[in-house]
Amino acid sequence: MTPQSIGIVAVGAYAPPGIVTNADLEKIVDTSDEWIRTRTGISRRHVAVPGTATSELALPAARLALERAGLAPEELDVIVVATCTPDMPLPSTACFVQYGLGATHAAAFDISAACTGFIYALNIITPALKVGLFRNALVIGADTLTPFTDFSDRSTCVLFGDGAGAAVLRAVPEGHGILSSYMRADGSGSEMLTIPGGGSRYPASAETIAAHQHYIHMAGNEVFKFAVRAVEDAIATALERAGLTTADVNVVIPHQANIRIIEAVQKRVNIPEERWVINIQEYSNTSAATIPIALNEAFEQERIHDGDIVLLVGFGGGLTWGATVMRW
Numbered sequence: 204m205t206p207q208s209i210g211i212v213a214v215g216a217y218a219p220p221g222i223v224t225n226a227d228l229e230k231i232v233d234t235s236d237e238w239i240r241t242r243t244g245i246s247r248r249h250v251a252v253p254g255t256a257t258s259e260l261a262l263p264a265a266r267l268a269l270e271r272a273g274l275a276p277e278e279l280d281v282i283v284v285a286t287c288t289p290d291m292p293l294p295s296t297a298c299f300v301q302y303g304l305g306a307t308h309a310a311a312f313d314i315s316a317a318c319t320g321f322i323y324a325l326n327i328i329t330p331a332l333k334v335g336l337f338r339n340a341l342v343i344g345a346d347t348l349t350p351f352t353d354f355s356d357r358s359t360c361v362l363f364g365d366g367a368g369a370a371v372l373r374a375v376p377e378g379h380g381i382l383s384s385y386m387r388a389d390g391s392g393s394e395m396l397t398i399p400g401g402g403s404r405y406p407a408s409a410e411t412i413a414a415h416q417h418y419i420h421m422a423g424n425e426v427f428k429f430a431v432r433a434v435e436d437a438i439a440t441a442l443e444r445a446g447l448t449t450a451d452v453n454v455v456i457p458h459q460a461n462i463r464i465i466e467a468v469q470k471r472v473n474i475p476e477e478r479w480v481i482n483i484q485e486y487s488n489t490s491a492a493t494i495p496i497a498l499n500e501a502f503e504q505e506r507i508h509d510g511d512i513v514l515l516v517g518f519g520g521g522l523t524w525g526a527t528v529m530r531w
């Protein structure tokens with residue numbers, strides 16, 4: 204049996220309606236709208252009401268993608284949720300999504316690759332569909348970063364928001380769909396971006412809470428430098444594997460962590476600015492959700508056309524990085 208072409212046939216996204224502006228943050232920490240906009244590109248972020256679980260953001264995104272695909276939840280064979288902010292350590296967030304959707308025939312599991320999670324999930328599930336292990340897959344990137352944000356630390360609290368994006372994958376006509384993928388990791392940089400407390404290394408205790416270990420800790424400068432190199436590497440390698448060049452790319456969907464990271468990469472790779480989808484100003488960094496939210500936005504704004512080459516590229520904690528090249 205010749206492996207079939209597999210692609211994204213529908214997307215959906217959801218961001219909670221609550222908004223925190225830069226002006227709101229000026230009232231909490233020593234920062235300014237000007238600093239946040241010029242140093243990061245962020246103007247606002249969508250924030251879930253306290254107590255919202257990541258699966259509750261994933262569900263509306265998933266329902267929209269399924270509706271657009273014309274697929275009933277019972278027709279799903281597998282659900283993968285990429286997240287670094289799961290509902291609970293046990294069970295997987297994907298199982299909450301599976302139950303919430305009523306996807307009664309689906310396998311469900313999470314992937315942990317921080318902000319690169321959606322790319323990892325797409326790249327891992329595609330070959331499983333190609334060989335017929337599954338027919339219909341739902342891949343979700345969802346993160347609720349607000350409860351893990353230390354609002355006494357100005358160097359991180361201005362950067363993050365909450366949201367989810369989803370994609371339905373299945374067989375597509377020959378020549379379309381996912382053409383190449385690339386994934387890497389470098390655990391020597393694991394300390395650069397962590398939520399150290401609450402796991403097996405530093406189990407939850409009064410001490411870990413007092414030390415703010417349940418919040419995101421980041422060496423921002425180090426991550427920034429890594430990110431520029433990683434994105435450049437992922438773009439070059441994934442395109443080479445697809446037998447394409449930057450000139451062939453119609454739409455780039457990069458992870459939205461900092462507008463200056465995107466601009467630095469734009470200077471290094473030869474893809475015109477107007478081909479990049481950027482919405483960090485509205486959503487900030489929603490980790491695994493930034494890429495599917497931006498992909499959904501590009502779809503809704505009709506920026507992606509049949510036959511276009513679409514390049515997804517991400518990086519994040521781990522350290523991890525990767526890319527996916529597809530013909531829409």
Ligand code: UT7
Pocket residue numbers: 233234235238239242243318357358359361396421422423424425426427430459460461488490518519520
């Ligand atoms: O998804 C992947 C995860 N995250 C990332 O990709 C983030 C990557 N890193 C970054 O985006 C940037 O490094 C940051 C936005 C986090 C920081 O920007 P930066 O240009 O690297 O600033 P910096 O850390 O070098 O700090 C410059 C100055 C410092 O003051 P001094 O020491 O020069 O007086 C900081 O204390 O800016 C200060 N600063 C702030 N000032 C106002 C740091 N955060 C703030 C703030 N408001 N929110």
